[in-house]
Each structure stands twice: as structure tokens, then as C-alpha cells.
Amino acid sequence: MEVLKLIGVLIVVVGFILKFDTIAVVVVAGLVTGMVAGLSPMDILTTLGNSFLVNRTATLFVLTLPVIGICERYGLKDKAVDFIRSLKNATTGKVISVYLIIRAAAAAFSLRIGGHPQFVRPLVNPMAQGAAVANYGKVDEKTEDEIKGLSAAAENYGNFFAQNCFMGASGTLLIASTLTDQGYKVDALDVALKSWPIAVIAVIVGIIANAFYDAKLKKRFGNKKQEAK
Amino acid sequence: MESMYNIAELSKLGFSKTVAEIFYIVIGLIFIGTGVKALKDKTLKVRGYTAFFWFILAFTFIAGPYLPKFITGICVILIAALTALNKVTQSRSDTPTAEATRASADRLGYKVFIPAVTLAVAAVIIATFWKKLGANNAIGMSAIVALIVAYAITKCHVKYAVVDGERLMDNVGPVGILPQLLAALGALFTAAGVGTVIANGVKAVIPDGSHFIATAVYCISMALFTIIMGNGFAAFSVITIGIGIPFLIMQGANPVVVGALGLTAGYCGTLMTPMAANFNIMPAALLETKNKYSIIKAQMPVALVMLVIHIFLMYFLAF
Numbered sequence: 001m002e003v004l005k006l007i008g009v010l011i012v013v014v015g016f017i018l019k020f021d022t023i024a025v026v027v028v029a030g031l032v033t034g035m036v037a038g039l040s041p042m043d044i045l046t047t048l049g050n051s052f053l054v055n056r057t058a059t060l061f062v063l064t065l066p067v068i069g070i071c072e073r074y075g076l077k078d079k080a081v082d083f084i085r086s087l088k089n090a091t092t093g094k095v096i097s098v099y100l101i102i103r104a105a106a107a108a109f110s111l112r113i114g115g116h117p118q119f120v121r122p123l124v125n126p127m128a129q130g131a132a133v134a135n136y137g138k139v140d141e142k143t144e145d146e147i148k149g150l151s152a153a154a155e156n157y158g159n160f161f162a163q164n165c166f167m168g169a170s171g172t173l174l175i176a177s178t179l180t181d182q183g184y185k186v187d188a189l190d191v192a193l194k195s196w197p198i199a200v201i202a203v204i205v206g207i208i209a210n211a212f213y214d215a216k217l218k219k220r221f222g223n224k225k226q227e228a229k
Numbered sequence: 230m231e232s233m234y235n236i237a238e239l240s241k242l243g244f245s246k247t248v249a250e251i252f253y254i255v256i257g258l259i260f261i262g263t264g265v266k267a268l269k270d271k272t273l274k275v276r277g278y279t280a281f282f283w284f285i286l287a288f289t290f291i292a293g294p295y296l297p298k299f300i301t302g303i304c305v306i307l308i309a310a311l312t313a314l315n316k317v318t319q320s321r322s323d324t325p326t327a328e329a330t331r332a333s334a335d336r337l338g339y340k341v342f343i344p345a346v347t348l349a350v351a352a353v354i355i356a357t358f359w360k361k362l363g364a365n366n367a368i369g370m371s372a373i374v375a376l377i378v379a380y381a382i383t384k385c386h387v388k389y390a391v392v393d394g395e396r397l398m399d400n401v402g403p404v405g406i407l408p409q410l411l412a413a414l415g416a417l418f419t420a421a422g423v424g425t426v427i428a429n430g431v432k433a434v435i436p437d438g439s440h441f442i443a444t445a446v447y448c449i450s451m452a453l454f455t456i457i458m459g460n461g462f463a464a465f466s467v468i469t470i471g472i473g474i475p476f477l478i479m480q481g482a483n484p485v486v487v488g489a490l491g492l493t494a495g496y497c498g499t500l501m502t503p504m505a506a507n508f509n510i511m512p513a514a515l516l517e518t519k520n521k522y523s524i525i526k527a528q529m530p531v532a533l534v535m536l537v538i539h540i541f542l543m544y545f546l547a548f
Contacts, residue, residue: 006423012463013458024312026309026414027308027410031306039420044302045298045303047416049297049303050416051417052302052305052413055412055416056253057365058408058412059290062259062394063252065259065393067375067376074337074382075333078333079342109346117515125516145518145519145523149518149523152516152524156500160496168371171461171462171492175465178415179488186484186488189364194486195489197542201542209531
């Protein structure tokens with residue numbers, strides 16, 4: 001009954017899909033896996049306790065919170081907004097691409113400037129929509145929706161693919177901690193350095209996608225500006 | 230009853246481990262502070278439970294290594310019980326007003342970014358040049374350096390390191406220990422032989438010795454599992470132990486490359502799934518899109534291109 005051992009994986013998958021409390025799902029999956037594998041309750045508690053202690057490295061990011069909190073208190077987000085506002089005469093794709101670069105750089109330095117509520121809705125999306133209107137006059141609802149999607153997407157690309165460039169990021173620490181626990185000598189610096197190429201590539205791919213969208217808009221509305229004049 | 234470290238032999242722990250334990254004590258103190266903040270918030274119904282959660286967590290970080298390991302095991306179960314019963318919530322924080330942050334931003338200008346940049350740069354420099362310290366400790370050391378820089382630039386009261394540290398810890402909440410728990414789950418899976426079972430199943434798909442197909446299977450599995458679960462971290466523990474280690478790392482792939490690109494390959498999946506609601510669905514509502522899948526639609530082509538790039542990049546960098 002080897003397959004039975006996969007019950008822990010099943011518990012994680014089902015638990016996450018059903019949106020049960022994530023911490024409880026993970027702990028239950030661990031306990032059940034231990035039972036199925038025939039470990040005694042004491043062995044399970046000892047293994048769980050030991051691996052929790054060994055993997056405290058994955059929670060080292062907490063040490064960086066005081067500094068980041070102070071930077072926020074002293075206007076970090078306000079200055080990021082100032083910078084994005086200073087872009088003028090840009091196209092829709094360019095506005096979104098500049099935000100992508102800023103968001104990726106922020107993620108690589110562990111700055112929490114991001115978030116759809118704080119940047120995309122109040123700033124990036126209105127500026128990207130504004131650029132389309134400035135260049136082509138009124139745009140239709142479908143285009144509006146597409147621009148909203150692209151603005152929100154830039155936030156996700158920058159955030160996801162660049163965050164591991166920071167040594168103290170929780171993803172970086174998870175990778176280092178998991179592999180170390182499995183017997184490979186891997187530290188947070190190694191992981192952070194090896195995360196740079198994909199971060200740069202993601203930004204480039206995002207910029208190309210935005211440039212394609214600019215071209216698409218031009219094709220769709222190219223003549224309207226002349227009509228408006 | 231076996232413990233991680235023996236108190237009587239603490240002096241033999243060595244420099245790097247001693248520093249690490251000191252940093253874990255600091256993290257424990259931040260947890261305690263977050264718990265005390267909850268206790269002080271009389272409007273919070275579950276303040277007792279919330280504080281209890283943070284105190285247990287602090288206890289494991291500070292005292293865990295010197296006590297029998299099963300005690301930490303019991304603590305982990307208690308923590309899970311508290312979050313499962315929804316007893317842990319955010320308490321009131323000293324949050325700066327928009328006017329206050331604006332005024333500070335105008336006064337300090339772009340200098341406000343310096344402490345944060347210091348945090349990242351100092352960590353790399355310290356880890357590179359102070360090998361004896363260890364890379365993980367470099368994160369803590371860089372936090373100290375950056376904190377000094379932050380004080381110098383903002384001239385804020387010393388207490389704000391504590392106030393803002395606790396505020397952000399509370400923002401992050403219990404989910405902050407998820408990476409640690411998932412790494413621990415990975416260890417339990419390995420002890421139980423879960424990886425071997427997955428590996429035996431996957432073996433059928435991967436022809437002997439084909440590094441490229443193994444890389445593709447690993448990256449695509451990371452993305453698929455993340456699409457199903459909506460969480461790249463959880464997929465990482467399972468898929469890396471089941472596929473990444475036996476079919477890539479044990480075949481000579483560089484573990485750092487496999488790990489680093491493995492997790493971001495999972496993120497390609499995050500971009501394509503409504504399961505990752507806080508990235509893809511809630512923001513769509515926030516932006517009042519007509520179609521609630523507008524963001525996923527926009528991300529789909531980039532996510533697929535990125536996944537293909539991951540496969541090739543991992544193959545060329547790891548082997």
C-alpha cells in the first residue's frame with residue numbers, strides 16, 4: 001500500500017482547493033502522513049518538532065520588518081507614487097512597463113510598495129487608461145477591460161518573479177531551507193543570486209507584451225485621432 | 230528525551246549557530262510584542278487566543294531547541310488548532326496617517342529608499358565577505374545595519390523599530406510561518422517516503438537519462454500543482470521532493486538552480502489560476518472589470534512563454 005503514503009499530498013491539494021485554514025491543512029497533512037507511514041505518535045511529534053525547529057530559517061524575514069515598517073512610516077509609498085506620476089506623454093503600454101520595472105525593482109529590494117489596492121487601482125490603471133484616451137480619443141469597454149487586466153498583471157509579474165532576488169524573502173528562505181533539510185548545502189545568498197536571470201527575463205517579456213498591446217491599440221484605433229481633430 | 234541542543238554544552242555551539250540562536254530570540258521577541266499588542270486591544274474579542282498564538286510561537290523559537298523536540302511538535306499542533314478555529318486576528322496598530330507619511334515623504338524625498346536598499350545590498354556583501362558568519366545570519370546583520378541607517382535618515386524615535394516591526398508582523402499574520410511549516414512538511418514527507426512513491430510514478434514518463442524531459446516534467450508539474458492549489462510554496466515542497474530531487478538534482482543538476490527556478494516555474498501557474506484569488510480575482514473586482522477573468526486573460530500568454538523559458542533556462546543553467 002505504497003500509494004497510501006500520498007494521502008498527505010491529497011490532503012494538501014484538497015485543503016487548499018476548499019480554502020481551509022492553510023496552517024491547519026499543512027499540519028494535518030504531516031500528522032496523517034506520519035501515521036500512514038507507521039510512525040508512533042511520539043515519533044511523529046518528535047519529527048514534526050525537529051523539522052519545525054530546523055526550518056526556523058524560513059522565518060528569518062521577520063528580522064527585516066522593523067526597517068521596512070519605518071521606511072513606510074516615512075513616506076516610501078508616497079515617493080514611489082511621485083515617481084510614477086512624473087511620467088508624461090507615455091503610451092498605455094509604456095506606463096504599464098515602467099510600473100513593471102519599478103515593481104520588480106521594489107520586490108528585489110523587499111519593498112512592499114505593491115499591491116493592487118495601493119498602486120494599480122489608484123495610479124497605474126488610471127494613467128494607462130488616460131494615455132489611451134489621450135492618444136486615441138474615447139476607447140471602448142473591451143479595451144478598458146484589457147488595460148485593467150494588463151495593469152494588474154504588471155503588478156503580479158514584478159512581484160512574483162523578482163521577489164526571490166532578495167536574500168531575506170520568504171520564497172528564497174523556503175527554497176534554501178527545504179533543500180538544506182534534504183541534505184544539499186544551499187544558502188539564501190546562492191538562491192538569491194540564481195534568481196536574478198529569471199527576474200530580468202520576466203521584466204523583458206512583460207515589456208514586449210506591453211509593446212505588442214500598444215501596437216494592437218494603434219491598429220484598432222489608429223485613425224480615430226484624426227477624426228477627433 | 231532528545232533535544233536539538235544540550236544546555237550544558239551551549240558553549241560548544243560555535244559562532245555561527247550561536248548568532249543564529251540570538252536572531253531567533255529576537256524574532257521570538259517580535260512575536261511576543263505582537264501578542265502583547267493584541268492583549269492591549271480591548272476591542273478585539275479573541276485577543277486572549279491571538280496573544281496565546283504568538284506566545285507559543287515565540288516559545289518554540291526561543292526555548293524550543295533546548296527542550297525535548299516533541300514539545301515543539303505539540304506547540305505546532307496547538308498553533309494549527311488556534312488558526313483552524315479562526316482565533317487569530319489582527320489587532321489595532323499605531324498606523325501612520327496619510328498626511329503624516331506625505332509630510333515625511335516631502336521632507337526626506339527619495340532618501341527614504343536608502344534604508345531599504347541597504348537591507349538588500351548589505352545582506353549580499355556580508356554574506357559574501359563574512360563567510361564564517363553564514364549567509365542566513367547575514368540577513369539579520371543587514372537588518373541591524375539598515376536599522377541604523379534608517380534611524381540616521383529619518384531621525385525617528387528608537388521605539389518605532391518595535392512599533393513598526395510589530396505592526397508589519399501583525400499585517401503578515403499567522404501565514405508568515407507557512408514557509409517554515411511547508412519546509413517541515415517536506416521533511417515529514419521524506420521521512421515517510423512520499424518522495425519515493427511520487428518518483429516511482431513519474432519514472433514511467435521520463436525516459437532514462439533524458440535531462441531535458443525531466444526538467445520539463447518538473448517545471449510543468451510545479452505550474453500544474455500551483456494551478457490546482459493556488460499556492461506555489463505548497464507545490465514546491467511536494468514536487469521538489471517527488472520530482473526535482475530524484476530526477477534532476479540526483480542526476481547531477483545544480484540544486485540551487487533547480488530550487489530557484491522551480492519556485493518561479495510554479496508562479497507561472499499562479500498567473501493562470503483563479504485559485505490564487507488574491508492576485509487574480511480580487512484585484513479584478515477592485516478594478517471593476519466587466520469580466521472577472523480579465524487579469525488571468527491578460528496574463529495567460531506571458532505565463533505560458535515564461536514557463537517555456539523556465540524549462541530551457543533550468544536545463545542550460547543546471548546541467
